[in-house]
Amino acid sequence: MVLQMKLLKKLIPIFILVLASCSDEQDFSQAKDLEVTTDLSGPILSVEASEDVLNAGVFATQEVNFDGFQNENFSDRVLSGVINFQLNNTTSKQLDVTVDFLNDGGAVIDTKFMTIDEAPPEQIVLDSIVYDDSNLEILKNISSIALSVQNNSGTTSVSSLDDPKFTFQSSGSFIIEVLE
Amino acid sequence: MKSIYLSIVVFFIACLSGISQNKELLYNFNEVPQSLLLNPGTSTSFKWYAGVPVLSGVSFQAGVTGITSNDLFAVDGVDFNTKFLDKVVYGMDSKDELSGTYQIEILNVGFRGRKNPNNFYSFGIYNEGDAIGYYFEDYALLAFEGNTNNIDKRFDLSDLKTRGEVVNVYHFGINKKVSRQLDLGFRAKVYSSILNFSSTDNSGYFVTTEGDENLLQATLVADLKINTSGIFELKDAIDNDESIADIITKRALFGGDLGLGFDLGFTYKLDRQTYITGSILDIGFISHTNDLRTYSLKGKATSEGINVILPDDLGSGSDEWRELVDDLESLVPYEETEERYVTFRPTKLYASIGHDFGDEIEPRQDCNCTTKPGGGYVDNIYKNSVGGQLYVINRPRGPQAALTGFYQHRFGNIMSLKATYTVDKYSFANVGLGGSLQAGPVNMYLMADNLFGYSNLANTNYASVLFGLNIISWGKK
Numbered sequence: 083m084v085l086q087m088k089l090l091k092k093l094i095p096i097f098i099l100v101l102a103s104c105s106d107e108q109d110f111s112q113a114k115d116l117e118v119t120t121d122l123s124g125p126i127l128s129v130e131a132s133e134d135v136l137n138a139g140v141f142a143t144q145e146v147n148f149d150g151f152q153n154e155n156f157s158d159r160v161l162s163g164v165i166n167f168q169l170n171n172t173t174s175k176q177l178d179v180t181v182d183f184l185n186d187g188g189a190v191i192d193t194k195f196m197t198i199d200e201a202p203p204e205q206i207v208l209d210s211i212v213y214d215d216s217n218l219e220i221l222k223n224i225s226s227i228a229l230s231v232q233n234n235s236g237t238t239s240v241s242s243l244d245d246p247k248f249t250f251q252s253s254g255s256f257i258i259e260v261l262e
Numbered sequence: 263m264k265s266i267y268l269s270i271v272v273f274f275i276a277c278l279s280g281i282s283q284n285k286e287l288l289y290n291f292n293e294v295p296q297s298l299l300l301n302p303g304t305s306t307s308f309k310w311y312a313g314v315p316v317l318s319g320v321s322f323q324a325g326v327t328g329i330t331s332n333d334l335f336a337v338d339g340v341d342f343n344t345k346f347l348d349k350v351v352y353g354m355d356s357k358d359e360l361s362g363t364y365q366i367e368i369l370n371v372g373f374r375g376r377k378n379p380n381n382f383y384s385f386g387i388y389n390e391g392d393a394i395g396y397y398f399e400d401y402a403l404l405a406f407e408g409n410t411n412n413i414d415k416r417f418d419l420s421d422l423k424t425r426g427e428v429v430n431v432y433h434f435g436i437n438k439k440v441s442r443q444l445d446l447g448f449r450a451k452v453y454s455s456i457l458n459f460s461s462t463d464n465s466g467y468f469v470t471t472e473g474d475e476n477l478l479q480a481t482l483v484a485d486l487k488i489n490t491s492g493i494f495e496l497k498d499a500i501d502n503d504e505s506i507a508d509i510i511t512k513r514a515l516f517g518g519d520l521g522l523g524f525d526l527g528f529t530y531k532l533d534r535q536t537y538i539t540g541s542i543l544d545i546g547f548i549s550h551t552n553d554l555r556t557y558s559l560k561g562k563a564t565s566e567g568i569n570v571i572l573p574d575d576l577g578s579g580s581d582e583w584r585e586l587v588d589d590l591e592s593l594v595p596y597e598e599t600e601e602r603y604v605t606f607r608p609t610k611l612y613a614s615i616g617h618d619f620g621d622e623i624e625p626r627q628d629c630n631c632t633t634k635p636g637g638g639y640v641d642n643i644y645k646n647s648v649g650g651q652l653y654v655i656n657r658p659r660g661p662q663a664a665l666t667g668f669y670q671h672r673f674g675n676i677m678s679l680k681a682t683y684t685v686d687k688y689s690f691a692n693v694g695l696g697g698s699l700q701a702g703p704v705n706m707y708l709m710a711d712n713l714f715g716y717s718n719l720a721n722t723n724y725a726s727v728l729f730g731l732n733i734i735s736w737g738k739k
Contacts, residue, residue: 105720106337106721108336109336122408123413127569129572134573252476252477
């Protein structure tokens, strides 16, 4: 019994040590410093026009409602971005292409002008608009997109390529603040 | 936003006390009545016992893999965002987890049958909380990197895998010494769930690829569901500064979601000093029917944005953006419903082989039996035991196992110590120590895991403590 009590006296400090264990200093308030930003990309608008459409007139405009940039989940969190454009032309027309961004009132708040030569061979034009601190409000107020195409090659020529058409494609890449 | 910070802090504070549900120190520790809860077929020698209410069995355990608190919260002058990216976003994967459990015995009583002393009955109530969350790797990658530089990468939505519950368990068990060689045990359980959340069977992906009609194509295939029960009534009460005690008490006393389950166990003596044991715990389910909230996102959609083909769409006058959003919402609808569901308890399995050696200890029982063959319910008790144990628990990502080697030494009938070395997902160097002290009829026990981790809790993946107080009688005069 004496031996057991001696042993017990030795063991109690071990358990006390377990319960009163050591730990490096921790600063949990660092969690407040966490910032999460992400780089998200997605398609925006594509327009396809056959050569017949271009031969029907020298000028065509297509306006499309696009409220995505005004959605508060986007507009409250976007920090910067770029909208990319790609024009493809297999028609026999040299084209002037204007992309207008309009606000809720229908006013043009940003414009991109591009020109593309006639085919053949197939013509491809790449361009973009960058949005940062200097013009980010424009992006947030875009409500619709108007695409205007000026046909500078008359209304009678026909491309020698199969299925001649003009296509406008666009996508956006944006830095989004997930957690500030 | 504060709640997000709070969640992050709570997540990692929990890491400080971390381990899974393995109670390898208590398993087969026959001097402690609570060992019956880990193996209803364990060898018992008590005439009766009564746990001190609320103090008879208290345990806290949690575990984390892939990271420690020190990795993130050490005062080291390193920018927190840098640490978070290195250690969490790029340091953990979808197999890493945070899990935790606690158990508080409210009542635990056992007694030997008068007519048949080979039967030992026990019953009681305990409250138990259990939760596990796996690291949502691809969700985090999407949040930190986005898809711009991850074209063609499928972000795996099945990385959302979590479950948790708080439940009151009412149990009644019978332990029967069938022969000198064999003890069998069975424990019936009624579960009264206080709250539950479960999201374990998700699938799907999000991918961005080069488009056909446009520059990019985004595809979402989702089958996600989060079931909850018992959470929003509590949340509303807290939001309205009302007491939640009544709600919890009602649910704990069979007023919540109910379920049934059972435990099985055995001890078989291969010879006088060698034995094997096994038990399977919590084979059961709970049916959730109250205070339900189910969130689901299910469907498949591919989008290349707004596509206009002329002359077909010339001057259509339609709201193309609204149509796009409506189409996507109809293809992948997000729904909040109240859906009944069933959860299965995290079933656990223990198995062991052990060998007793050294001097025999005088039995404490008051009986006319002997420790010789043909005697009553008394087993031989030796000073030393050594052996190995296996523990397996069913988790959302499949079974999780731990292997333990143990040595137990008994100082007469007064005190018993058990040391363990355990290898599992959390640690390859887990040394535990448990002790039980019998002071007259009062039994005290204290057990702690991963002792080396206590030298710096902030740097450990794993720790646990369990302790309790019982009154035990062997009926010896």
